[in-house]
Amino acid sequence: MVSVKVEHVTKYFGKTKILDDISFEVKSGELFFLVGPSGCGKTTLLRTIAGFYFQNKGSIYFDSKKIDNLKPNKRNTAMVFQNYALWPHMNIEKNVQYGLDIKKLKNDEKRKKVNEVLETVKMLDLKNRRPQELSGGQQQRVALARALVVDPDVLLLDEPLSNLDAKLRLEMRQEIKRIHLETGITSIYVTHDQKEALSLASRIAIMNCGKIEQIGTPREIYENPVNKFVAGFIGETNFIEGIICETNESIVIIETSVGKIISKCKTQKKTGEKIICSLRFEAIEICNKKNVNTENQFEAKIEHISYLGESEQYDLKLSGQVFVKATAYTVKEKINMQGSMIVIKFNPENVILLGE
Amino acid sequence: MLFSWENNCVFGNFMKMRLVLYAILGFFAIFLFYPIIFIFLKAFFYNGRISFSFFQYMFTNSVLRECITNSFFLAVVVTFFTAFLSLPLAFITTKFDFKAKAFFSGLLLLPMIMPPFVGAIGMRQMLARFGSINLLLMKIGLINQPLDFLAGGGFWAVVFMEVLHLYPLMFLNLSASMANIDPSLEEQAQNLGANGWKMLKTITFPLLMPGLFAGASIVFIWSFTDLGTPLIFEYTRLVPVQIFNMVTDIGENPMGYALVVVVVLLTLIFFLFSKFLVGSKNYEMLSKGQVAASSAKKLKGINGFLCYVFLVSMIFISLLPHLSVFLTSISDNWFMSILPKTLTAKYYGMVFSHPLTVLSIKNSIFLSTVATILDVILGLLIAYILARSTLKEKSILDVVTMLPLAIPGLILAFGYVACFSSGPLDVRNNPFPLLVIAYTIRRVPYVVRSVYAGFQQTSVAFEEASLNLGASVSYTFLKITSPLIAANIIAGAILSFSFAMLEVSDSLILAMKEQFYPITKAIYVLVGRISDGSYMASALGVLGMLLLAFSLFFANKILGKKMGQIFRI
Numbered sequence: 065m066v067s068v069k070v071e072h073v074t075k076y077f078g079k080t081k082i083l084d085d086i087s088f089e090v091k092s093g094e095l096f097f098l099v100g101p102s103g104c105g106k107t108t109l110l111r112t113i114a115g116f117y118f119q120n121k122g123s124i125y126f127d128s129k130k131i132d133n134l135k136p137n138k139r140n141t142a143m144v145f146q147n148y149a150l151w152p153h154m155n156i157e158k159n160v161q162y163g164l165d166i167k168k169l170k171n172d173e174k175r176k177k178v179n180e181v182l183e184t185v186k187m188l189d190l191k192n193r194r195p196q197e198l199s200g201g202q203q204q205r206v207a208l209a210r211a212l213v214v215d216p217d218v219l220l221l222d223e224p225l226s227n228l229d230a231k232l233r234l235e236m237r238q239e240i241k242r243i244h245l246e247t248g249i250t251s252i253y254v255t256h257d258q259k260e261a262l263s264l265a266s267r268i269a270i271m272n273c274g275k276i277e278q279i280g281t282p283r284e285i286y287e288n289p290v291n292k293f294v295a296g297f298i299g300e301t302n303f304i305e306g307i308i309c310e311t312n313e314s315i316v317i318i319e320t321s322v323g324k325i326i327s328k329c330k331t332q333k334k335t336g337e338k339i340i341c342s343l344r345f346e347a348i349e350i351c352n353k354k355n356v357n358t359e360n361q362f363e364a365k366i367e368h369i370s371y372l373g374e375s376e377q378y379d380l381k382l383s384g385q386v387f388v389k390a391t392a393y394t395v396k397e398k399i400n401m402q403g404s405m406i407v408i409k410f411n412p413e414n415v416i417l418l419g420e
Numbered sequence: 421m422l423f424s425w426e427n428n429c430v431f432g433n434f435m436k437m438r439l440v441l442y443a444i445l446g447f448f449a450i451f452l453f454y455p456i457i458f459i460f461l462k463a464f465f466y467n468g469r470i471s472f473s474f475f476q477y478m479f480t481n482s483v484l485r486e487c488i489t490n491s492f493f494l495a496v497v498v499t500f501f502t503a504f505l506s507l508p509l510a511f512i513t514t515k516f517d518f519k520a521k522a523f524f525s526g527l528l529l530l531p532m533i534m535p536p537f538v539g540a541i542g543m544r545q546m547l548a549r550f551g552s553i554n555l556l557l558m559k560i561g562l563i564n565q566p567l568d569f570l571a572g573g574g575f576w577a578v579v580f581m582e583v584l585h586l587y588p589l590m591f592l593n594l595s596a597s598m599a600n601i602d603p604s605l606e607e608q609a610q611n612l613g614a615n616g617w618k619m620l621k622t623i624t625f626p627l628l629m630p631g632l633f634a635g636a637s638i639v640f641i642w643s644f645t646d647l648g649t650p651l652i653f654e655y656t657r658l659v660p661v662q663i664f665n666m667v668t669d670i671g672e673n674p675m676g677y678a679l680v681v682v683v684v685l686l687t688l689i690f691f692l693f694s695k696f697l698v699g700s701k702n703y704e705m706l707s708k709g710q711v712a713a714s715s716a717k718k719l720k721g722i723n724g725f726l727c728y729v730f731l732v733s734m735i736f737i738s739l740l741p742h743l744s745v746f747l748t749s750i751s752d753n754w755f756m757s758i759l760p761k762t763l764t765a766k767y768y769g770m771v772f773s774h775p776l777t778v779l780s781i782k783n784s785i786f787l788s789t790v791a792t793i794l795d796v797i798l799g800l801l802i803a804y805i806l807a808r809s810t811l812k813e814k815s816i817l818d819v820v821t822m823l824p825l826a827i828p829g830l831i832l833a834f835g836y837v838a839c840f841s842s843g844p845l846d847v848r849n850n851p852f853p854l855l856v857i858a859y860t861i862r863r864v865p866y867v868v869r870s871v872y873a874g875f876q877q878t879s880v881a882f883e884e885a886s887l888n889l890g891a892s893v894s895y896t897f898l899k900i901t902s903p904l905i906a907a908n909i910i911a912g913a914i915l916s917f918s919f920a921m922l923e924v925s926d927s928l929i930l931a932m933k934e935q936f937y938p939i940t941k942a943i944y945v946l947v948g949r950i951s952d953g954s955y956m957a958s959a960l961g962v963l964g965m966l967l968l969a970f971s972l973f974f975a976n977k978i979l980g981k982k983m984g985q986i987f988r989i
Contacts, residue, residue, distance in 0.1 A: 114884075114888055115887075115888075116884055116887075135887070136884070136887040136888055137887045137888070137889075137890045137891055137892055137893075138890070140890065141888060142888060142889065143884070143885065143888045145881045145884070145885060146881075147879065147881055149879060149881035149882050149884065149885040151882055151885075151886075151900055151904075152904070153903045153904060162886065162889060162891075162899075163889035163890060166889060166890045166891050166895065167890065210885075210889070211889075214889055214890070220888075
């Protein structure tokens with residue numbers, strides 16, 4: 065297995081800067097995710113690693129080997145394209161075998177490998193079909209097989225599940241997880257779907273406007289986002305602005321238009337400075353009346369309730385024209401009504417403090 | 421070693437590609453621009469000084485002035501009539517559904533299978549003072565005296581032939597535009613309360629404008645510069661005929677240059693005009709709808725009947741020239757009777773035994789084959805560069821390769837005679853090299869378009885997937901790209917070959933000696949022979965017609981709806 069190192073890669077399209085001094089390292093055997101909104105440069109980065117684009121500055125290494133000057137056909141990566149790019153004039157077997165033809169393997173060896181990989185993706189029965197005769201999920205499996213069969217150094221996946229329906233996507237997610245565990249190939253996976261990333265990734269890089277905002281494990285990214293963008297992009301969160309009025313070793317007290325909020329989060333900022341509190345929807349608890357001697361409790365008016373099946377989402381109005389959203393598991397008896405007053409409370413540990 | 425980002429591109433080496441691009445541009449510079457520039461210089465410089473005397477002379481000389489007016493008037497009338505006929509045809513065939521629609525739509529394209537000057541040979545028989553039509557009309561008692569259809573030197577006969585030959589081009593352009601209109605745009609108009617006419621006027625027609633202009637400019641330029649038809653009808657007061665006659669004393673009489681300059685300028689104006697109009701109004705449909713079966717209305721009752729009457733009579737009239745050529749070719753001395761009295765196949769036999777025709781067939785096949793091979797090579801290279809490279813210069817290449825669509829064969833041939841007349845390419849010695857080049861240049865846009873369409877339909881990801889798996893650029897081209905666009909290459913080659921076989925004006929001008937005559941020149945020369953020339957010419961014409969018919973049929977089968985786009989400017 066190889067590791068991938070990207071160093072200070074910058075890429076322009078015309079005069080527009082698409083990738084801005086990107087650096088990161090993918091360890092061997094990792095399933096590394098590039099996540100970001102559309103237009104953030106994640107696909108460009110993936111295609112640069114594949115060699116379809118050439119960076120204007122910076123270098124890319126596979127292990128310690130610099131691959132900047134290698135054409136895409138010399139990099140030994142295998143890409144799964146968003147639209148699968150299965151060749152319509154060849155059947156499934158031929159499609160999968162293509163990479164082996166180029167490597168000039170012996171015929172029986174080719175056949176063995178093709179059968180093995182088709183078995184892995186559970187497509188052996190359909191190997192004589194043409195791509196047009198397969199469903200989206202099946203095409204996806206074939207595309208994966210075609211990439212895997214050549215034993216690539218790096219597997220590159222470009223939004224591989226985005227053309228599938230919701231149910232199939234869940235199923236294929238598990239498949240990819242399983243295949244990655246079985247093969248252990250270093251993989252870089254591009255998606256804008258945060259759930260895909262959180263559930264599959266060894267590590268995630270969050271990208272925005274051509275830059276990497278944060279790299280970390282799914283848990284690190286979700287629980288300790290480094291800035292407002294990451295917090296807002298991964299998971300759903302409320303932002304409440306305020307000014308630090310007191311800090312000591314264990315707690316930070318923030319003055320906001322709702323009132324004083326207490327956080328157990330660490331911050332570099334000092335008393336008197338502006339700060340943003342990030343509060344996940346699910347971190348907010350909805351109660352009927354205030355408890356005595358508990359911090360972070362506020363009265364709120366229910367503006368709207370959206371029923372989501374397993375949960376309900378509350379749009380709440382707090383004092384000082386602050387609006388927040390909260391999710392709570394649906395309970396059988398419907399107690400809270402639109403327009404009624406309730407109390408919200410949240411744990412100081414769940415108040416994440418962010419700079420701009 | 422310093423690595424240059426600029427020089428790298430996924431689909432091949434940047435420098436190599438740039439070299440190919442400049443080589444192609446060089447080819448066009450020598451064989452497309454140089455002749456035209458040469459003509460301009462000759463027309464404006466006389467004895468080393470700038471002079472407009474030829475132009476002055478052109479507009480003071482009554483004959484030349486008349487020729488220019490006639491040609492212009494002819495082109496306007498022909499364009500008007502083709503549009504007038506094609507609009508309802510395109511409308512009926514795209515908006516309505518009726519039995520045997522595909523069959524009728526196919527028949528509408530049939531006039532294209534014959535150069536109009538071949539049809540003219542047959543029609544001359546039919547329209548003559550004692551030709552079939554006059555005799556028929558007299559027999560059923562409509563007239564007592566034969567009418568003189570060819571009065572005024574045959575102006576209207578030329579119009580008739582050209583309209584019949586050119587309306588399919590207009591029809592293809594219009595129906596391509598019409599099929600491209602997203603039906604929901606019209607449905608929205610109806611939904612907002614617009615009735616049929618209102619919708620037609622405010623939505624459908626404006627969206628059709630690009631197609632109409634594209635078609636109109638081709639038809640205009642075509643009819644303005646058509647040489648064969650007026651030659652057969654002996655209608656000499658037209659610019660192309662004058663230019664043709666001036667080729668023989670090209671050295672002494674500079675008037676030819678001035679006339680060509682007029683044609684080039686006019687063509688250029690039309691080309692830019694239509695580019696501008698089409699370009700600025702090229703509405704990208706947000707969602708391409710299927711107009712075909714789903715939304716097309718069934719035609720029933722009296723409307724359906726009227727539609728059939730219109731289609732059938734249109735097809736009948738447009739096939740009249742073909743019919744007449746065919747009848748002429750199998751008749752034994754057809755004179756003073758509605759239909760030929762005795763039939764014979766001997767002229768077909770003569771076509772394959774007479775040295776002039778046999779040689780011309782051989783010549784044409786040889787010339788067209790070479791030109792087609794060159795076209796396919798050039799077309800593939802150009803289309804590849806246009807579709808897959810990121811070279812900045814490719815926009816120049818795009819414009820340059822499409823120019824031959826606008827530059828008439830007449831002009832090109834005249835330019836070749838003028839500027840290569842003393843040198844190794846002199847057409848008086850051996851016209852083959854220049855004939856091949858003329859054929860190649862004139863038809864290369866069709867191949868480029870056809871292949872380019874293939875590249876566009878084929879997702880780049882197919883090629884990337886192959887490169888990604890370790891295949892080289894050339895292996896990818898061989899194994900992935902070529903099979904995927906094979907149909908388009910074949911269609912382009914078929915079109916290029918068959919049009920080269922029946923190329924008229926450059927063949928008439930460039931082939932000066934009998935041993936070098938291609939088919940079309942042989943037909944023209946045969947018509948001039950008194951005894952059985954017309955019959956043999958017709959037989960040869962029928963054979964050419966069959967060839968073109970099969971070619972177009974197969975090209976249409978392969979390209980489907982894309983066919984209309986091939987014939988656009």
